[in-house]
Amino acid sequence: xxxxxxxxxxxxxxxxxxxxxxxxxxxxxxxxxxxxxxxxxxxxxxxxxxxxxxxxxxxxxxxxxxxxxxxxxxxxxxxxxxxxxxxxxxxxxxxxxxxxxxxxxxxxxxxxxxxxxxxxxxxxxxxxxxxxxxxxxxxxxxxxxxxxxxxxxxxxxxxxxxxxxxxxxxxxxxxxxxxxxxxxxxxxxxxxxxxxxxxxxxxxxxxxxxxxxxxxxxxxxxxxxxxxxxxxxxxxxxxxxxxxxxxxxxxxxxxxxxxxxxxxxxxxxxxxxxxxxxxxxxxxxxxxxxxxxxxxxxxxxxxxxxxxxxxxxxxxxxxxxxxxxxxxxxxxxxxxxxxxxxxxxxxxxxxxxxxxxx
Amino acid sequence: xxxxxxxxxxxxxxxxxxxxxxxxxxxxxxxxxxxxxxxxxxxxxxxxxxxxxxxxxxxxxxxxxxxxxxxxxxxxxxxxxxxxxxxxxxxxxxxxxxxxxxxxxxxxxxxxxxxxxxxxxxxxxxxxxxxxxxxxxxxxxxxxxxxxxxxxxxxxxxxxxxxxxxxxxxxxxxxxxxxxxxxxxxxxxxxxxxxxxxxxxxxxxxxxxxxxxxxxxxxxxxxxxxxxxxxxxxxxxxxxxxxxxxxxxxxxxxxxxxxxxxxxxxxxxxxxxxxxxxxxxxxxxxxxxxxxxxxxxxxxxxxxxxxxxxxxxxxxxxxxxxxxxxxxxxxxxxxxxxxxxxxxxxxxxxxxxxxxxxxxxxxxxxxxxxxxxxxxxxxxxxxxxxxxxxxxxxxxxxxxxxxxxxxxxxxxxxxxxxxxxxxxxxxxxxxxxxxxxxxxxxxxxxxxxxxxxxxxxxxxxxxxxxxxxxxxxxxxxxxxxxxxxxxxxxxxxxxxxxxxxxxxxxxxxxxxxxxxxxxxxxxxxxxxxxxxxxxxxxxxxxxxxxxx
Numbered sequence: 001x002x003x004x005x006x007x008x009x010x011x012x013x014x015x016x017x018x019x020x021x022x023x024x025x026x027x028x029x030x031x032x033x034x035x036x037x038x039x040x041x042x043x044x045x046x047x048x049x050x051x052x053x054x055x056x057x058x059x060x061x062x063x064x065x066x067x068x069x070x071x072x073x074x075x076x077x078x079x080x081x082x083x084x085x086x087x088x089x090x091x092x093x094x095x096x097x098x099x100x101x102x103x104x105x106x107x108x109x110x111x112x113x114x115x116x117x118x119x120x121x122x123x124x125x126x127x128x129x130x131x132x133x134x135x136x137x138x139x140x141x142x143x144x145x146x147x148x149x150x151x152x153x154x155x156x157x158x159x160x161x162x163x164x165x166x167x168x169x170x171x172x173x174x175x176x177x178x179x180x181x182x183x184x185x186x187x188x189x190x191x192x193x194x195x196x197x198x199x200x201x202x203x204x205x206x207x208x209x210x211x212x213x214x215x216x217x218x219x220x221x222x223x224x225x226x227x228x229x230x231x232x233x234x235x236x237x238x239x240x241x242x243x244x245x246x247x248x249x250x251x252x253x254x255x256x257x258x259x260x261x262x263x264x265x266x267x268x269x270x271x272x273x274x275x276x277x278x279x280x281x282x283x284x285x286x287x288x289x290x291x292x293x294x295x296x297x298x299x300x301x302x303x304x305x306x307x308x309x310x311x312x313x314x315x316x317x318x319x320x321x322x323x324x325x326x327x328x329x330x331x332x333x334x335x336x337x338x339x340x341x342x343x344x345x346x347x348x349x350x351x352x353x354x355x356x357x358x
Numbered sequence: 359x360x361x362x363x364x365x366x367x368x369x370x371x372x373x374x375x376x377x378x379x380x381x382x383x384x385x386x387x388x389x390x391x392x393x394x395x396x397x398x399x400x401x402x403x404x405x406x407x408x409x410x411x412x413x414x415x416x417x418x419x420x421x422x423x424x425x426x427x428x429x430x431x432x433x434x435x436x437x438x439x440x441x442x443x444x445x446x447x448x449x450x451x452x453x454x455x456x457x458x459x460x461x462x463x464x465x466x467x468x469x470x471x472x473x474x475x476x477x478x479x480x481x482x483x484x485x486x487x488x489x490x491x492x493x494x495x496x497x498x499x500x501x502x503x504x505x506x507x508x509x510x511x512x513x514x515x516x517x518x519x520x521x522x523x524x525x526x527x528x529x530x531x532x533x534x535x536x537x538x539x540x541x542x543x544x545x546x547x548x549x550x551x552x553x554x555x556x557x558x559x560x561x562x563x564x565x566x567x568x569x570x571x572x573x574x575x576x577x578x579x580x581x582x583x584x585x586x587x588x589x590x591x592x593x594x595x596x597x598x599x600x601x602x603x604x605x606x607x608x609x610x611x612x613x614x615x616x617x618x619x620x621x622x623x624x625x626x627x628x629x630x631x632x633x634x635x636x637x638x639x640x641x642x643x644x645x646x647x648x649x650x651x652x653x654x655x656x657x658x659x660x661x662x663x664x665x666x667x668x669x670x671x672x673x674x675x676x677x678x679x680x681x682x683x684x685x686x687x688x689x690x691x692x693x694x695x696x697x698x699x700x701x702x703x704x705x706x707x708x709x710x711x712x713x714x715x716x717x718x719x720x721x722x723x724x725x726x727x728x729x730x731x732x733x734x735x736x737x738x739x740x741x742x743x744x745x746x747x748x749x750x751x752x753x754x755x756x757x758x759x760x761x762x763x764x765x766x767x768x769x770x771x772x773x774x775x776x777x778x779x780x781x782x783x784x785x786x787x788x789x790x791x792x793x794x795x796x797x798x799x800x801x802x803x804x805x806x807x808x809x810x811x812x813x814x815x816x817x818x819x820x821x822x823x824x825x826x827x828x829x830x831x832x833x834x835x836x837x838x839x840x841x842x843x844x845x846x847x848x849x850x851x852x853x854x855x856x857x858x859x860x861x862x863x864x865x866x867x868x869x870x871x872x873x874x875x876x877x878x879x880x881x882x883x884x885x886x887x888x889x890x891x892x893x894x895x896x897x898x899x900x901x902x903x904x905x906x
Contacts, residue, residue, distance in 0.1 A: 019377045026376060034402040036625065039615075046889060078475055086471045088452045103478040104650005112643030118636030126629050132615070132622040133407035135607050135736060137510070192568060194560035200570050202553075202560060216666070233666050245546070245571040248666035279666060284550040284685065284703055285571070286543055287668045301670040302547060303686045304768060304778055317779055319685060319702050321692035352550035353692065353701035355559045 031131070040130035056124040060117050067113025074106040194356075202357075203349045205236070205246045205278075207327060212237030213251065213276075213340035221251065222339045223274065223331065229255040229293040233279060236342065246350050248279040248287060249327055251340070252309060255293060263312050266347070269328040271340070276327035277313045278350040281305055283320035285352045298324075325350050408630045409610035409623035413504075416497035418634060420521075422641040423490040424596060430483040431585065437473050439465040440535065440581030442574045451658055459537075459662035462577045466536040466657055482649030487529050489645060491677040494522050502721075502751050504738035506609045508731065512722040514602045519719050521595050524588055526677055531584040533675050536655075537577055542663025543672055546571060547685075554704040572665065612737045612854035621736070671769055676762070683764030684710050687785045718754075742811075743854060745804035752800035753793040760788045811857045815839060815850045819861060837861060 018026055028038055045053035077099065084099040161168050195201040213221050214237040226232055231252040235242045254260070254273040262270065269275070277298075281288040286302035296310040305320030307313045313324035328343035349357050379388050391397045408414075441461035447454050449464070451471045469476035498518060501507050507515035530548070534541045549571045552563040568575035607621045615622060624630045648654075660669060674682055684706035693700040725747065726732060741748040763770065764785035771778045818836035825833050839858065840850045 023376050030401050031405045031625070034405050036402075036405040036407060038625075039622075046892065084474050086450045086452070091452075100477045100481070101650045103475055104481070104647050106650075107478070108643045108645075108647025108650065110643070111639045111646055115636045115639030115641075115643055118639065119633050122629050122632035122636065126632065129624060129629060130615075130622060131405075131407045131625050132620045133405075133607070135619055135621055137606065137734065137736070187565065190565045190568070191561070192564040194564045197569075202570065235666070243665075245665040283701075284547040286546060286672075287666055289668055290670060299778075301668055301672055301768065302543065303682070304782060305690075306779075315690060318782065319688050319690050319706075321690040321702055352553055352703060353699045354553040354563075355556050355698055355700070357699045358694075358697035 035134035035136070037132045038129055039132055040128070042128050044125060044128055053125075056120075060121050060124065063113050063117035063120065067110050067117065070106045070109035070113060074103060074110060077102045077106060199240070199244070202351075202354060204345055205350055206238050206241050206244050207236045207247060207249070207342045207345045209342065209344045211241075211342045213249075213329075213342065214241070216242055218242065220334075220339045222337055223253075223272070224338070226251065226253040226274070228253050228273070231291050231293075233287075233289070234276070234340075245285075246278075246280060249276050250279045250289075250291070250298070250324075251276045251329075252291070254296075254310075258296065258310060260310055260312055263323070263326065266312070266326055266328075269326045269343075271329040271331055274329060274340070275309070276329045276340075276342075277307075277309070277324040278327070278346055279324075280351040281320060282315070282322040282324060282350075283318070283352060288324065322353065403604075404625070404627035406604070406626040407607075407621050407623050408626060409608050409621055411611060413500045414608065415637065416493050416500050418637060419493035419641055420490055420497055421596065421600075422638045423486045423493060423645065424592065425638070426486040426642050426645050427483060427490060428589070430479050430486065431589075433479045434469060434476075434483060435585055437465060437469045437476060438462070438535070438581075440578045442537065442572075442577050454658060454661070457662065460577065462535060462537040463657070463662045466538070470658060478646075478650050480649075481652075481654050482645050483532075484654045485648040485652070486645045487532060488654075488676060489641075491522070491525050491529060491675075494518070494525060495677075498522065499751070499755070503741040503748060504609070504611070505735065505744060505747065506738055507722045508735040509722075509726065510606055510734055511602070511609070512726075514599055514606075515722050516719055517595050517599045517602070519715065521592065521599065523715060524592055524595070528584060528588040528592065529675055529677055531580045531588065533655075533678075534580050535577060535584060536657045537663050538657035539660040539663050539667060539669060540655075540657070540672055542572070542665075543668050544674055544678075545576065545663075546665065550701075550703055551707045554701040555708060556698075556700050556704065572663070607736070609736055609738050611740070611856075613856070616737060616855070618734070618736045671772070673766055673769070679765035680758055680761040681707055681711060681765075683761035683767070683785065686767060686782060687761070687764050687789060689786070737854070740854065740856070742804040742807040745801045745808075748804050749797040749801040752796040756792040756796035757789065760785060760792050764789075810859075811852055814857050814859055815852055816848050817846075818848060819859060821861060 013021075013029055018029065021029060028041075031038060045056075047053075082099045082102060083093060083096045085096055087093065087096060156162070192200075195203065199206065213234045215221055215225075215232065215234060218237065220237065221232065221234055231250055234249050234251045236244070236247050236249075241247055252275050254275070256273075258273075260270060260275060279287045279289065281300040281302065283300065283303055283305045286300050288298050288300035288305065288307060290299040290301055291297075291309070292299070296308060297316070298307040298309055298313065299305075300307075300318070300320070303319050305318035306316050307320070307324055308316045312326065315321060315323065325346035325348050327346055330341050330343040331338050332341050333339075376384075379385050439461045443461050444458055445461050445464050447457050447459055447464050447467065449455075449467055449472050451467055454467065466480075469480055471477070501515065501518070530544070534545050534548075549563050549567060552566060553559045555562055563571070566576070566579070567573045568579075608623075610616055610621055610623070624633075661667070673679070685703065688702055688706040691702050691705070741751075764781070767781035767785055768778060770776065771781045818838035821835045821837050823835040825835050827833060838846070838848050840848055842848055
């Protein structure tokens with residue numbers, strides 16, 4: 001056991017004195033110069049070359065060797081030993097499925113081996129030490145504090161800001177205005193007046209009177225396309241209608257015997273046993289797409305708002321507060337086939353509510 | 359190399375002489391020091407002492423996963439195309455052949471299927487992101503429960519909170535980049551949350567998205583936020599966080615030889631540095647193995663984003679889950695005034711996290727104010743010794759846990775065949791009931807543990823030996839920890855550190871702890887004997903020095 005107690009600091013040594021010390025003594029002296037005291041220091045294997053020491057060294061070396069092999073394995077796999085491109089089953093070797101797992105496992109092994117080897121090295125082979133360092137964070141040195149405060153105060157005084165109120169005011173004006181510049185530059189460049197421009201209104205969708213009802217492929221939909229109890233996601237048959245964020249609409253065919261208690265003034269929105277509601281949940285805008293045809297309930301999978309279609313898509317559970325807007329639905333006959341058309345836009349804003357919405 | 363007689367025993371060779379550098383490294387060091395004059399400050403950094411406790415490694419994991427994120431993220435930027443322009447996919451993943459999608463989604467597929475090693479990098483990146491958030495959270499728990507945030511470390515608490523907040527933003531931005539069905543749904547909800555802000559909501563949403571949802575801007579904007587803006591701020595804050603640790607030095611648990619004015623442990627060079635460096639590789643290795651072996655975010659199964667579609671059981675990354683949960687639990691309370699609306703979405707997604715993070719930021723100052731504790735603290739507290747704080751922490755964790763579980767309440771309902779509505783109501787009730795319950799239970803456990811510590815200090819350790827007295831009475835033999843008074847009661851005061859409770863935890867006064875993780879380290883008899891001889895020799899030498 002060596003090291004010195006904090007009571008005997010080896011500080012302020014001259015170069016000649018240091019040169020006389022052994023490396024270990026000089027290291028300890030250096031530490032003590034920094035108020036770091038090695039109170040306990042001992043070789044893990046005080047007798048060099050014991051069986052235990054050799055075993056420890058061999059294990060660490062073995063771990064490093066494993067890391068070497070894994071890294072080589074990674075390189076070999078990466079460079080083409082295993083194919084990496086996706087192939088349809090039956091149309092090529094499925095060995096690519098091993099590519100990513102092998103890379104991960106080998107890289108994990110290569111990194112982990114270096115990590116484990118290094119830590120074992122430190123824990124098993126480095127000298128065991130217990131070291132104490134002064135924190136030097138005792139009570140604040142008030143003289144220091146006052147000297148610094150005086151420097152700050154005097155410097156401030158020298159600038160004369162307190163006396164020269166004209167400079168203070170004008171610099172304040174210039175600086176204050178300049179501080180607004182980046183805000184204006186960024187926010188001003190990005191800002192967009194809501195609801196202005198073609199297709200940008202939160203109150204309107206692409207649906208309008210006479211717009212054809214189409215499916216996601218753009219094909220027109222008629223009453224024969226949906227069986228009783230069925231539903232289909234439909235879109236306005238205009239350019240961009242399928243991709244628009246606000247226009248997806250659920251076209252539902254009621255089961256025989258089911259009927260809907262319509263909202264005031266919206267009784268004519270239904271066409272026979274077909275109703276169409278906005279698919280965009282009035283809570284957070286997810287598509288409310290899980291329909292239970294037995295009970296007529298529609299569930300939004302994001303936050304579990306539930307709408308009762310038979311009560312005109314009224315919210316019956318969960319965080320949504322507004323009914324799904326209803327699309328006025330009509331039918332036109334083209335070449336002897338009936339097709340659905342909208343008789344107008346939704347009478348209210350679709351999707352999540354916002355401040356300007358009544 | 360010479361063999362010298364020194365205190366470490368005669369057989370250990372001493373290192374090379376240091377005073378006249380002859381090796382290239384030595385000469386380079388001398389060259390640099392003559393120009394930079396850094397040897398003094400370098401040495402004090404090399405000799406810097408780090409205390410040793412497993413719980414101090416959580417923050418390290420966070421730091422290392424940040425480094426892993428930078429490395430893997432840089433790889434991904436070489437192949438990712440943050441554009442919302444529509445393309446028709448024709449890569450090697452046949453099931454999506456010919457499907458219309460954004461370039462962002464197509465390039466994510468490209469990384470996953472056509473870039474050699476791209477998928478493993480993507481998955482390592484995602485796993486490291488989850489680990490980054492998880493380790494920061496657990497690190498925060500550690501700092502909270504041990505009182506490490508107290509004066510003088512309040513600033514670092516605030517920086518840490520800033521790191522967690524920015525980590526949330528960074529994670530969400532990165533998760534949104536592939537523009538797949540799952541992340542697009544997340545963006546849709548994010549837009550609804552922005553819209554829900556009173557007065558300025560639609561303005562905020564149009565500013566961020568550049569148009570009505572989804573527009574064509576958001577992925578490009580999130581990209582620069584994700585790869586430059588937030589990582590830059592994160593790196594700066596991490597630098598400040600670490601600089602403060604270096605300046606203020608690490609806290610430590612009380613124990614033998616521990617006090618407020620010193621820090622004890624291992625020096626940075628070589629021991630702590632080697633261990634920490636090794637630990638970095640271990641963390642990286644685990645992320646790499648997860649990235650290869652555990653599939654995460656298989657965007658090709660979700661398909662490209664389409665506002666008309668959603669998959670059931672949609673889950674965000676775990677660190678967003680608590681907000682998803684709060685949104686699911688919040689009742690349908692909408693405020694409509696003078697033809698304006700404050701949607702219910704506003705409260706659980708804007709107001710609630712605002713309150714939670716403000717409370718967390720204010721906590722160190724509130725605690726100092728309420729306990730009137732203005733002292734400088736370097737020694738940590740055991741959670742049991744501060745039952746109120748521990749109870750408050752348990753309360754916060756219970757609140758968070760209910761929200762997090764509710765974020766997946768549809769999956770729980772499905773797995774356990776419970777009604778979804780029952781899960782929602784259960785969550786609402788649990789959110790009110792679980793936190794106070796957690797407080798009470800944690801508080802009682804703390805008191806129980808405190809009492810047991812006192813009991814052992816007074817009566818000693820239970821030995822498990824039952825003794826039959828001549829009068830027929832059975833007593834259990836206790837091993838006192840120190841000197842006892844006439845009644846056999848211990849005289850030791852509780853010192854804020856762990857009290858040994860098992861016989862094999864006794865002893866080893868030098869380091870105050872038993873070495874070894876799973877099993878105590880035992881020296882071989884040969885070495886023990888040799889050590890005793892060396893110690894005797896040393897004592898002998900000291901004695902001679904004193905008598906001289």
